Amino acid sequence: MAVMGTGLCVLAAPEIIAGAVLVVGVLVVGVAIKEALDAYALSGSRPEEEEVTLLAKPASRESSSNRKPQPEPAGQDWFSPTPPDSPEKERHPRCEPVPVPHLGGDAAHDRCADQFPPNRFPGKDVLVKGKRFDALQVGVRVLWEIKTDQFDTYSDFLQGQVVRQQVATMREERSIATECGYGFVVGVSTEAHKEALVEEEATLNIVVTGCKR
Incomplete structure (x- = not known):
């Protein structure tokens, strides 16, 4: 471009003659050239900066979306674990022996049940967890079932029937006694009766009382 008139200057295009200055007289227009160049530099770099910003933002959002939220502690985690059960468990009230006629x-x-163990409650059965026992032995936690059958006089068939029926009942009684912390003993009048019961159920604790009818 041409220059005309005193004190005038023309700036060539910055991409062609960057920083060129024409001075007419004593007027210096370097400041104007610098501002023009700065303005051009700013306008030329802005799109590039915006592009970088736009590319960076989606990456940040993706990183945030993929991040798993930390679960907040549940209310139960605020308390210490439940202490283990104490060694001595509290017995169920129904396990306490209740004397009944x-x-x-x-x-x-009845006389054998009172005298042989001997019975802690003479003249009484003992009710434990809804089950009657013939006696609770004095001084110890042992429940008794007393049998005074004339077992030796029964036929073989009847002996088999009696033994199976009695053993089924004795297993139930022993289970209840054990659950409530008692021992369990069966008293029978004769050795033959004991042997027949042991043959049917060897784990029963059976003693011969010798009680007569």
């Missing part, structure tokens, strides 16, 4: 009708049986 003998059923009656068999004086020889």
